Amino acid sequence: MKLVWFRNDLRLADNPALRHACADDEPVAALFIVSPTQWRQHKMAPIRQRFMLAQVDVLGHELAALGIPLHLLRVETFAEVPAVLADLCCELGVTRLYANQAIEIDEQRRDHAVTAALAEQEVSCHWLNGCCVLPPGRVLTGSGEMFKVFTPFSRAWLKALDEEGFVIHRAPAPRGEPLPWQPLAERAWVDEALGELTADPRWPVGEVEARRRLNDFLEQAVLDYGETRDFPAIAGTSVLSPYLAAGIISPRQCVAALQQRLGYRPQSNSQPGFVWLNELVWREFYRHLLVLIPTLSMNRPFKPETAALPWSWDPDAFAAWCEGRTGYPIVDAAMRCLNATGWMHNRLRMIVASFLTKDLHIHWRLGEDYFMSQLIDGDLAANNGGWQWAAGTGADAAPYFRVFNPTTQGQRFDPQGEFSRTWVTELADIPPAYVHQPHDWLRLKGRQDYPAPMVDHAVARVRSIEMFRSLEK
Template sequence: MRLVWFRNDLRLSDNPALRHGCASDEPVAALFIISPTQWRQHKMAPIRQRFILAQVDALGRELAALGIQLHLLRVETFAEVPAALTDLCRELGVSQLYANQAIELDEQRRDHAVTAALAEQEVGCHWLNGCCVLPPGRVLTGGREMFKVFTPFSRAWLKALDEDGFVIHRAPAPRGEPLPWQPLAERAFVDAALGETTPDPRWPVGEAEALRRLHAFLEQGVLDYGETRDFPALAGTSVLSPYLAAGIVSPRQCVAALQQRLGGRPQSKAQPGFVWLNELIWREFYRHLLVLIPTLSMNRPFKPETAALPWSWDPDAFAAWCEGRTGYPIVDAAMRCLNATGWMHNRLRMIVASFLTKDLHIHWRLGEDYFMSRLIDGDLAANNGGWQWAAGTGADAAPYFRVFNPTTQGQRFDPQGDFIRTWVSELADLPATYVHQPHDWLRLKGRQDYPAPMVDHAVARVRAIEMFRDLEKT
């Protein structure tokens, strides 16, 4: 018996572990491990947990239709996984385990412990690359080291992809008669602590939905992506991030579909579609970094010296940011959107992260954790990379003297205030002329229903720059 362990790769197509697991005539079973306590420790958002469990339900039905049973284990923490997996392998008579490798530190430690435990049972473990187009360690400098800077990484990544190529593998053929599938909601281990398992109607699950979104974006939006991606009131992005984070669609499928749409792979910014491809390369870069620098999984900065920055931990200021009560309309609209939907536009992620770290001078770790606790697409590598970039502590971070002005960012990327008025009800009736700086208009109307700015941006910006300059002097 071969066992395929699904993790953040909840798909049948282009799944290396599933493909290798089904490469012989031996019987195949599948596994997904639910770890609610560990998920909470990792700040997994309830909406993300619900999304994953709904996809596991869909995956179980699809596997059952192929004659493959998906076993579900509830194992509260990673520390308990090796023993639980050993017992299951013994029960099923498993000789080989197949899984796509994890890149996060706790998950890698879990997998090393699984390998050791199963070796005692003479069960072979096979760890494959299912999370990146090119596996960590493939894209190297001339000195055979992994990259720490994005631009040379992206050039080397494109070159390596040209050299290696890739193949998208179809879902496996049926391996027997269809099997019954018991929905998660009917399982004995589903309780209040596990949370909701039915799909959120705002985020339909399924590989078909992920591919539909991918191809709709490539047909309708990819050619204009460079011009529209920064405007949150427009449908200018693919909104594929939840599906990529859960592995419902693979990054290789995205690159292959882009190539098919354009008749080739773009190689430079001058070519259509490259801007979106570059976002996929950024995703790869952050994942490779997480493997190169495991301390990124431990709340440590990419630039070690920045650990000495005198960040604030002010709980009241942090709460105002979390709840969208900063008095800066674009920041408040973005945070309220996140809290209501579990998703935030990428430009807005940069704006609110800059505001927390450079205007309120609050530690980026608090923002990173809050995002993970709310985002449906919460992904450690991308989230950590983005927060450290904004805070000035990470790889390819903006120079410390570059501080986003939240007012001018709003004026530039939401010029008519459409996004702001959608999410900040207090400003819904304001004309575009005043929506980005509403306080004088509100005072004239005798209204006090929207908070005054928490800080003076010009003053806060100077303090942020001083923090980094003082660090350079030490």
């Protein structure tokens, strides 16, 4: 018997662990582990948990149709997994375990402990690359080291992809008679652990849905992506991040579909489709960094010297940012959208992260944790990489003087205020010309229903730059 352990790879197609397990006629079983306590410790958003478990329900049904039973185990923390998994392997008569590699440090430690525990039972573990197009360690500098800077990484990544290519694995064929599947909603212990399991209708699950979104984006928006991706009021992005984070679709499938749509793989900004491909390369870069620098999984900065920065931990200011009460409409709209939907447009993520760290001077770790606690697409590598980039502590050549002006960002990327007025309902009736500097207009109307700006951006910007310059002394 072989056992496939599903984690953040909740799909049948292009799943290396599943493909290798199904390579011969030996019986195959599958496993998913529900770890509520560990998920809470990792700040996993409830909306992400529900999305993931809704996909597990679909996956269990699809595996059952192939004759592969999916076992569900509730194991509160990673520390308990090795012993519980060893018991399951003994019960089922498992001789080989297959899983796609995890890149986060806690997950890697868990997997090392699983390997050791199962070795005592003569169960071999096979860890495969299912989370990246090119596995961490494949893209190296001329001296054989992993990259710490994005632009040379991107060039080397594209070159390596051209040299070796990749294969998209089909879903396995049926392996026996269909099996029954008990929906998660009928399992009392799952409800007790996680509460209501109803998925958000804004985020339908399933590989079919993920491929539909990908194909719609490639047909309708990818050629204009470079011009439209920064405008939150325009449907210019793929909105695939929740499906990539849960592994409902793979990055390889995305690259393959782009290449099929264009008839070629773009290599530079001058070619249509490259800007979106480059976003996938950024995703790869942050995942490779997490493997190269395990301390990124431990709340440590990429640039060690920035640990000495005098960050604020002001709880009232942080709460105002979280709740969208900063007095800057684009910031407030973005945060209210996040709190209501579990998702935020990428340009807005940069704006609000810059505001928290460069205007309020609050530690990026608070923002990183809050995003993880709310995002349906919460992914440690991408979230940490984005926050450290915005904060000036991450993988960037000269970051500390990059301070986004929240007013001009709103004026540039939400010029008519469509997005801002949708989410900041106090400003729903304000003329577009005033939406990003609404306070004079509100005063003239005798209104006090929207807060004044928390800080003077010009003053906060100077202080932010001084904080970083002090490290050079």
